[in-house]
Amino acid sequence: MQPRNMSMSGVVDLAAVKAAGEAKAKAEQARAESARQGGGGADAAAAGAVPPSALVIDVDEAGFERDVLQLSNEVPVVLDFWAEWCEPCKQLSPLLERLTFEAAGRVVLAKIDVDANQMLMQQFGIQGIPAVFAVVAGQVLPLFQGVVPEQQIRETLAQLVQVAEERFGLIGLQVDPGAEGAPAAAGAPAAPAPAGPYDALLEAAVVALDAGDLGGAVQAYKNVLADDPANTEAKLGLAQAELLARVQHMNPQAVRETAAANPRDPQAQIAAADLDLVGGHVEDAFGRLVDTVRVTAGDERDAVRVRLLELFDVIGADDPRVSAARTALARVLF
Helix, strand or coil: CCCCCCCCHHHHHHHHHCCHHHHHHHHHHHHHHHHHHCCCHHHHHHCCCECHHHHEEECCCCCHHHHHHHHHHCCCEEEEEECCCCHHHHHHHHHHHHHHHHCCCCCEEEEEECCCCHHHHHHCCCCCCCEEEEEECCEEEEEEECCCCHHHHHHHHHHHHHHHHHHHCCCCCCECCCCCCCCCCCCCCCCCCCCCCCHHHHHHHHHHHHCCCHHHHHHHHHHHHHHCCCCHHHHHHHHHHHHHHHHCCCCHHHHHHHHHHCCCCHHHHHHHHHHHHHCCCHHHHHHHHHHHHHHCCHHHHHHHHHHHHHHHHHHCCCCHHHHHHHHHHHHHHC
């Protein structure tokens, strides 16, 4: 899903925390010192290097100050709010972990299970997951909400690292690549699993998504489903790619104003529901369409019902919000 805010412009107001010139000089001095100390092994250990496994951590409310706020004075900490039942989280979290290992100590990923940490969820004002924030020198920055193409996440992390260095003098952690217990993502790749019959097509769809070619991604997923209509990965991918394609040229303000002025207009409510879902407001999207089904009839009602079922596919059948919305839909239909 497209993020609500991929911009790092909000960090600029924090420049007063440290003078930009002093911070940049500090970063350059630290980089030079790290270069003089050399790479991994004994030299890295002596210099206080951390194992790659320390770059991805699980965080709870009790350890938040130590594991996130204090650590953010050394390295930008990316917060991944997730839950076991959240299907989009299962797509985003592994991607965030891989990009964190690739960053080699310039960021740390802190994973927060919202079911076990409701207070943190409330404090961050989270209405839908996955939700991703960053903490830099104790300052909280919203990054994005929902599943985002890999290239956009790479760009956001690059901006985050740049701001952390230039504004706050943070160059991150030195990583010892030879440390025991390093995850496979940070070291030698694990042996690949046997290729499935549709792996190439599914990979083509992912590549197209990363390149912003939504039409190509849609077609690749449809090619899989033409031969295997029950392919879960292709169904989920197609639903998400089609949603992104629908909203990419929308004017959000105009869409929402039209929907507010025309509460019984099915097309206006369908468009607004798409925006709700992209913004991570899952219950709002479902509730809007259930309410529209209630006040429409015939072909108009059927169009709204079909779009609601498509949005269920975006989130995943196992999500409890989908189950609740299915029950609400059944009530108004029958």
